[in-house]
Amino acid sequence: MKNIAIIMGGYSSEVQISLLSGNVVYNNLDKMRYNRYRIHILIEGWFYCDENDQLSAVDKNDFSIQVDGKKVKFDAVFNAIHGTPGEDGLMQAYFALLEIPQSSCGYYQAALTFNKRDLLSVLKPYGIKAANSYYLNKGDEINTAEIVKSVGLPCFVKPNKSGSSFGISKVKLQDELEQAIEKAYQEDDEIIIESFLDGTEVSVGVIKxxxxxxVLPITEIVSENEFFDYEAKYLGKSQEITPARISAEMTAKIQKIAKRIYEILKMEGFSRSEFIIVNDEPHLLELNTVPGMTTESLLPQQAEKAGISLSQLFSNSIEMALNK
Known part of the structure; x- marks a missing residue:
């Protein structure tokens, strides 16, 4: 049987969500086909977590572990790290150098899609619509009047490279901008400020x-909060309706765009694109390459509606990695 490392954790605010995702993968990956190993990639170090939750060090030289006095190397890696270093290309590049297949996209695609500014800039010439935006780097002068003139109010202030809605604020008044910018800087040293798009929010997964x-069934997101924030995503403060309550024509349009984005970027593995529909036009918010895999997460819900179980979803991901 193949030895599969399931990497989880990471160095960002998403560490706990990633650990949840990784454990869902561990519990649902077919144990009759694969030897499964949980690997915690944490700021404190890289560890193998055994069945008794005991931790032992990973050898970073060849990404191996010791189990009962024997060295274990891996045939493939399932990447369940949200945020850095699993979603921004660092782990992908590391495994490419070690020639170990892994479940997510390549290192270039990961770095590109993790950077919201760069992703939207690359896709713009292909006609992919997005909100008006304004960029700030830490240390830049903050001209709130110029920001409002550029994107209007209300607007969203976001860290350029983060997930799970950490550091995001919806700003309704110019006086609130500086506080929102400081909040975003706690997550990243680059910020993207976007105009508010008033429409229906949807999410769609694309996999190989x-x-x-x-392209998986589309989910409509109805948040009880101001937007689809952390509480809405993980604490039940939203309705997630799959399939979305949109027309057949709009469904086909969004699925075509999501598939086109996947192919333009030469993606592998999972992707989940977020859109807001304004005046019958889908506007791309972002694209996730290591989407949540918890039982509450959108992509597993969409896969279930498509008749794909968690076990099938995860086994397929490993087989696609092994056959790359």
């Missing part, structure tokens, strides 16, 4: 399933 690019 049995070697075919497959």
């Amino acid at each position: 399933y049995n070697d075919v690019v497959t």
Whole structure:
């Protein structure tokens, strides 16, 4: 049987969510086909977490572990790290150098998609619509009047490279901008400020399933809060309706755009794109390459509606990695 490392944790605010995702993968990956190993990639160090939750060090030289006095190396890696270093290309590049197949996209695609500014800039020439935006780097002068003139109010202030809605604020008054900017800087030294898009928010997963690019059913997101923030995503403060309550024509349009983005970027593995529909036009918010895999997460919900179980979803991901 193949030895599979399931990496989880990470160095960002998403560490606990990633650990949840990783454990869902561990519990649902077919134990009759694979030897499964939980690997915690943490700021404190890299550790193998055994069945008794005991931690032992990972050898970073060749990404191996010691189990019962024997060295274990891995045939493939399932990447369940949200945020850095699992979603920004660092782990992908590391495994590429070690020639270990891994489940997510390549290091370039990971770095590109993790950077919201760069992703939207690359896709703009292909006609992919997005909100008006304004960029700030830490240390830049903050001209709130200029920001409002550029993107209007209300607007969203976001860290350029983060997930799970950490550091995001919806700003309704010019006086609130500086505080929102400081909050975003706690997550990243780059900020993107976007105009508010008033419309229906949807999310759609795209995967390679049995070697075919497959668009999953679309989820409509109805948040009880001001936007689809952390509480809405993970603490039940939203309705997630799959399939979305949109027309067949709009469904087809969004699925076509999501698949086109996946192919333009030469993606592998999972992707989940977020759109807001304004005046019958989908506007891209962002694209996640290591989407949540918890039982509350959107992509597993979408896969279930498509008749794909968690076990099938995760096994397919490993097989796609092994066959790259």
